[in-house]
Amino acid sequence: MTKNAKMIQLDLEKISLPGLDLERPWMIAGPCSAETEEQVLETATQLSEAGYKIFRAGIWKPRTRPGAFEGVGTLGLPWLKRVKEETGMFVGTEVANANHVFEAIKAGIDILWIGARTTANPFAVQEIADALKGVDLPVLVKNPVNPDLELWIGALERVNQAGIKKLAAIHRGFSTYDKSKYRNHPQWQIPIELKRRIPNLPIICDPSHIGGKSELIYEISQEAMDLNFDGLLVESHRCPAKAWSDASQQVTPTELKEITDKIVLRAPQIGQKPRVTLDQLRREIDKLDDSVLEVLQKRMEISEAIGIYKKENNITILQTRRYDEIMNDRKERGAKLGLSEEFLTALFEDIHQESVARQNKIMNK
Numbered sequence: 235m236t237k238n239a240k241m242i243q244l245d246l247e248k249i250s251l252p253g254l255d256l257e258r259p260w261m262i263a264g265p266c267s268a269e270t271e272e273q274v275l276e277t278a279t280q281l282s283e284a285g286y287k288i289f290r291a292g293i294w295k296p297r298t299r300p301g302a303f304e305g306v307g308t309l310g311l312p313w314l315k316r317v318k319e320e321t322g323m324f325v326g327t328e329v330a331n332a333n334h335v336f337e338a339i340k341a342g343i344d345i346l347w348i349g350a351r352t353t354a355n356p357f358a359v360q361e362i363a364d365a366l367k368g369v370d371l372p373v374l375v376k377n378p379v380n381p382d383l384e385l386w387i388g389a390l391e392r393v394n395q396a397g398i399k400k401l402a403a404i405h406r407g408f409s410t411y412d413k414s415k416y417r418n419h420p421q422w423q424i425p426i427e428l429k430r431r432i433p434n435l436p437i438i439c440d441p442s443h444i445g446g447k448s449e450l451i452y453e454i455s456q457e458a459m460d461l462n463f464d465g466l467l468v469e470s471h472r473c474p475a476k477a478w479s480d481a482s483q484q485v486t487p488t489e490l491k492e493i494t495d496k497i498v499l500r501a502p503q504i505g506q507k508p509r510v511t512l513d514q515l516r517r518e519i520d521k522l523d524d525s526v527l528e529v530l531q532k533r534m535e536i537s538e539a540i541g542i543y544k545k546e547n548n549i550t551i552l553q554t555r556r557y558d559e560i561m562n563d564r565k566e567r568g569a570k571l572g573l574s575e576e577f578l579t580a581l582f583e584d585i586h587q588e589s590v591a592r593q594n595k596i597m598n599k
């Protein structure tokens with residue numbers, strides 16, 4: 235990701251729903267999938283009683299493997315209509331093709347979103363964008379499954395160019411092959427960079443898909459709020475254990491209420507008073523970062539010297555045993571300093587990659 239990449243201009247309007255003042259954090263809650271009319275209505279009623287105003291339910295579910303529950307399809311749309319009529323909630327669902335868009339609009343759905351697997355496919359996004367021409371609904375675009383910010387921005391641009399101005403992004407984390415505590419790694423730097431490049435674009439976090447487990451929803455939601463996200467899209471089911479899809483990441487409406495009540499909302503702007511100390515702290519960080527840069531530059535110089543030695547002596551660039559030794563030692567010593575293993579792994583992986591790249595240049599000069 236290039237940090238000095240251009241700012242993106244989107245023609246955006248504040249997201250609004252008739253009669254609803256969207257306050258931070260906007261909450262969109264409901265089951266992963268609409269399963270039965272009764273399950274939809276009961277979950278919505280419980281959520282509405284807990285104070286939530288926007289209901290979500292998946293009608294069309296792209297599943298990884300065939301044979302899994304793929305959603306009830308258009309059969310579920312009248313159930314969402316009943317949710318609107320009986321609870322007064324607004325309703326939202328995911329669309330993955332033009333037909334879904336037409337059906338959802340016909341059924342009076344208030345909010346549409348594009349899922350991660352769809353965002354990864356520009357043809358599919360363009361088809362949806364074309365189907366949305368002339369529509370004035372809020373549309374949310376999830377990040378693509380792979381950590382590709384340009385692809386995410388491209389999807390937002392396609393929808394915006396179709397005339398959708400009530401646009402927001404949903405951060406649902408990124409697929410990884412590595413084992414981690416997350417189902418989809420948050421890679422917070424990507425939504426942060428999105429916010430930097432399109433400052434007026436609201437971003438909602440989907441802690442259910444990032445965490446993959448109900449126990450992680452609170453900490454991910456809190457982190458999103460501390461990063462000044464605008465809202466949360468959370469999966470909630472009347473009985474998570476019996477859910478037909480994503481059972482482990484759903485919470486009951488009561489549990490969701492406990493989670494949201496615990497979230498601390500911090501001010502997005504820095505006030506006048508703490509400014510002095512904040513400025514001082516920032517100067518200290520500036521000085522420390524100078525030292526970090528100097529150390530990195532010195533390390534790369536040494537790496538280049540090793541590169542010359544390797545070239546002259548016909549030795550391969552990659553030395554896995556040494557790399558392993560470095561990783562284990564830095565993680566062990568870093569842990570004693572209170573630095574997380576995840577952070578150190580990513581840091582030393584990046585350093586090693588840059589070091590290898592420099593030696594590669596020398597080798598092949």
Ligand SMILES: O=C(O)C(=O)C[C@]1(C(=O)O)C=C[C@@H](O)C=C1
Binds near residue numbers: 560593
């Ligand atoms: O020790 C070496 O051989 C180096 O070139 C240094 C270094 C590193 O940057 O840490 C780089 C490449 C190797 O795979 C292992 C380690």
